[in-house]
Amino acid sequence: MNFEIAELVAVAPEITLLSLACVVLLVDLFICDSCRIVTWLLTLGSLLVTAAVVAMGMGGESQILFSGSIVRDAMGDVLKIAILLITTMVFLYSKEYQQERGLYRGEYFVLGLFGVLGMMILVSTHSFLTLYLGLELMSLSMYAMVALQRDSARASEAAMKYFVLGALASGMLLYGISMIYGATGTLNVGEVANAIQLQSGDQDLNLVLVFGLVFMVSGIAFKLGAVPFHMWVPDVYHGAPTSVTLYIGSAPKIAAFAMVMRLLVDGLGGLVVDWQPMLIILALLSMAFGNVIAIAQTNLKRMLAYSGISHIGFLLLGVLSGTEAGFESAMFYAITYALTSAGGFGMILLMSHRGFEAEEISDYKGLAKKSPWFALMMLILMFSMAGVPPTVGFYAKLAVLQQVISVDLVWLAVAAVFFSIIGAYYYLRVIKTIYFDMPDEDAVASPQFGLDPAGLTLSANALVVLVLGLFPGQLMMICQSAIG
Amino acid sequence: MxxxxxxxxxxxxxxxxxxxxxxxxxxxxxxxxxxxxxxxxxxxxxxxxxxxxxxxxxxxxxxxxxxxxxxxxxxxxxxxxxREGFTRYLPAGILVAATIVFEMGIVLGGRYFSSENFPAPVPHGSDYSNTKELGEQLYTTHLFSFEVAAAILLIAIVAAIGLTFRRRVESKKQDIPHQHRVDRNDRVRMLDIREESVS
The missing domain is CATH 1.20.120.1200 (NADH-ubiquinone/plastoquinone oxidoreductase chain 6, subunit NuoJ)
Structure with missing residues (x-):
């Protein structure tokens, strides 16, 4: 039993967020409905303070703490800051939407904060046990957030589907973990890697390991939303209130990327020849199905859901290359995708108002005439998702493709480009609707540029996407130093 | 035995x-x-x-x-x-279950999990307390996981209350301070009724 105060300092961000979330929970109990803005401000404050605490503790050697439960390293710190900042944006976007729909309640903020805590634990996990607990903390908060709109049958259905399928995925992941535990006798990620290294070549052991690996990859694919484990994604994205869709569709993707890294690369890196083909299949199917089915969607939320599936395929391309540079490109992709996705759903939030969800693509007809500024922002975001230069989406795709080619999987890169071109169609269709279609006569008023938080956040978000596309070097360098 | x-x-x-x-x-x-x-x-x-x-x-x-x-x-x-459709889904269910049982059989019945590789554990003496051992593990090695589990329980409470609690309008709950602050004018209305002449 050895315990040092230094260990507590290293997990200061998690402790800070947990305490602040409890403060938000308690403060919200005692304030009246009209001063709910206090909860909102406190939530934003908690996220920013936690981000500052992470930033202060950055640098130095990576440390493994609490008897190997968690690890604090450069990758974890960078991903945590990205998660915290993107979630701050999510709350900035969703204030007005929540107010108009009776969802502006303390539970939403508390669940959101605890979800972020789960993501942070997931990012810094160094043991299968903490990984599972972090994953459940994140997922439970998200199930509840989807269901918060109780009077909506669609939201309840989405929450139910999400919950049941999510529980199934957790079960598969756990079964895989139990197999790996049976084969290596430890839950610690580092020790698992050592055990695999030592016993490589043992056929009997390998059978057990690969059997566990299959279940683990299935569980991960479920959480990522990769085809063929993607069934829940469109229904949940569509059924949940848009503010919750925004939450689910952005920061958790970064956490899921971290989960892939910790499990497959840090833990089961010795089995790369076994998981590489599995990820190739997942990536190919995700890019193919995601992009092709998205073409048929008339609902913007569903379209973005399928687009999200195809982006997960691209993200997996970076991981499956199995090189350090590949992981860097995948990390870059995860962060920039979360940013772009936040912008896309943020636009829906901004456009919608009381009694009008702005979900259909046709709702955006002639937006360029009514509010040229936001139309331009949407143009940047759609270009970024499609991968059109000079936005960041182009650079992210380029970086991933370079790594795929560098490990001699040229055919895979060609397929990825082919499906991206198919995908470009539906992103450009949104732009065409905005710029070249005539607005309907009875169209409702669209947002004008003002000083409201959502509008400012969207402008900042889209401009960051553009600036990162012009100068990707800085973020790429951060990713390089984080993985290297 | x-x-x-x-x-x-x-x-x-x-x-x-x-x-x-x-x-x-x-x-x-x-x-x-x-x-x-x-x-x-x-x-x-x-x-x-x-x-x-x-x-x-x-x-x-x-x-x-x-x-x-x-x-x-x-x-x-x-x-x-x-239970509707039970017989309709039964064949597919049996097929999937049989496949999984077969696969698990190959892995678990394989040589790796044979009894030579995993000898039976030696039983502990009567003075051994596994409750104490468990507690010590929980608060030392698994301290971090233990705390995270606590956070999950808290979230479960918040979610359950958030999803089911509904302030009911017809609720008959007493508001004691409100009742104490009542004064006569809230309850009794004095009417000025003029006498009418009885004819």
């Missing part, structure tokens, strides 16, 4: 688990689930996991299942719609 008991309890457990999913009424299913829990705890006792065995009975049988039975009886569920 131990292995006879083990096979006896295992047989009861399998039977109970099967009846949980095949019982016609939900109440019967819940009671068979209790039987499954009790026999599991008996098997755990054979494995010398006394604390876990007692906890299983106390927590699951004593608290969770009682609440569960209560809810099942209150809800008066109609199980018929849930």
């Amino acid at each position: 131990t292995s006879v008991l083990f096979y006896l309890f295992s047989a009861i457990l399998l039977f109970a688990a099967f009846r949980v999913i095949s019982a016609k009424s939900a109440v019967h299913a819940a009671i068979f689930l209790i039987l499954a829990f009790v026999t599991t705890s008996a098997i755990w006792l054979l494995l010398e996991a006394e604390f876990l065995a007692i906890t299983l009975v106390l927590v699951y049988v004593g608290a969770v299942m009682v609440l569960f039975l209560f809810v099942v009886m209150m809800l008066d569920m109609n199980m018929e719609p849930l």
Whole structure:
């Protein structure tokens, strides 16, 4: 039993967020409905303070703490800051939407904060046990957030589907973990890697390991939303209130990327020849199905859901290359995708108002005439998702493709480009609707540029996407130093 | 002797688990689930996991299942719609289940999990307390995980209250301070009624 105060300092961000979330929970109990803005401000404050605490503790050697439960390293710190900042944006976007729909309640903020805590634990996990607990903390908060709109049958259905399928995925992941535990006798990620290294070549052991690996990859694919484990994604994205869709569709993707890294690369890196083909299949199917089915969607939320599936395929391309540079490109992709996705759903939030969800693509007809500024922002975001230069989406795709080619999987890169071109169609269709279609006569008023938080956040978000596309070097360098 | 008991309890457990999913009424299913829990705890006792065995009975049988039975009886569920299409899905279900059992058989029956690789553990003496051991593990090695589990429980409470609590308008709850602040004018209205001449 050895315990040092230094260990507590290293997990200061998690402790800070947990305490602040409890403060938000308690403060919200005692304030009246009209001063709910206090909860909102406190939530934003908690996220920013936690981000500052992470930033202060950055640098130095990576440390493994609490008897190997968690690890604090450069990758974890960078991903945590990205998660915290993107979630701050999510709350900035969703204030007005929540107010108009009776969802502006303390539970939403508390669940959101605890979800972020789960993501942070997931990012810094160094043991299968903490990984599972972090994953459940994140997922439970998200199930509840989807269901918060109780009077909506669609939201309840989405929450139910999400919950049941999510529980199934957790079960598969756990079964895989139990197999790996049976084969290596430890839950610690580092020790698992050592055990695999030592016993490589043992056929009997390998059978057990690969059997566990299959279940683990299935569980991960479920959480990522990769085809063929993607069934829940469109229904949940569509059924949940848009503010919750925004939450689910952005920061958790970064956490899921971290989960892939910790499990497959840090833990089961010795089995790369076994998981590489599995990820190739997942990536190919995700890019193919995601992009092709998205073409048929008339609902913007569903379209973005399928687009999200195809982006997960691209993200997996970076991981499956199995090189350090590949992981860097995948990390870059995860962060920039979360940013772009936040912008896309943020636009829906901004456009919608009381009694009008702005979900259909046709709702955006002639937006360029009514509010040229936001139309331009949407143009940047759609270009970024499609991968059109000079936005960041182009650079992210380029970086991933370079790594795929560098490990001699040229055919895979060609397929990825082919499906991206198919995908470009539906992103450009949104732009065409905005710029070249005539607005309907009875169209409702669209947002004008003002000083409201959502509008400012969207402008900042889209401009960051553009600036990162012009100068990707800085973020790429951060990713390089984080993985290297 | 131990292995006879083990096979006896295992047989009861399998039977109970099967009846949980095949019982016609939900109440019967819940009671068979209790039987499954009790026999599991008996098997755990054979494995010398006394604390876990007692906890299983106390927590699951004593608290969770009682609440569960209560809810099942209150809800008066109609199980018929849930069983619709059972025969239609049965072949596909059996196929999937058989495949998984076959695959698990290959892996678990393989040479790696043979009894030479995993010798039986040496039983501990009577002065060995696995409750103490468990507590020590929980608060030292697994301290971080323990705290995260606490956060999950907190979130479960918040989510459950957030999803079900509804301020009811027709609620007859007393508001004591409000009642104390009442004064006469709220309750009694003085009317000025003029006398009418009786004719």
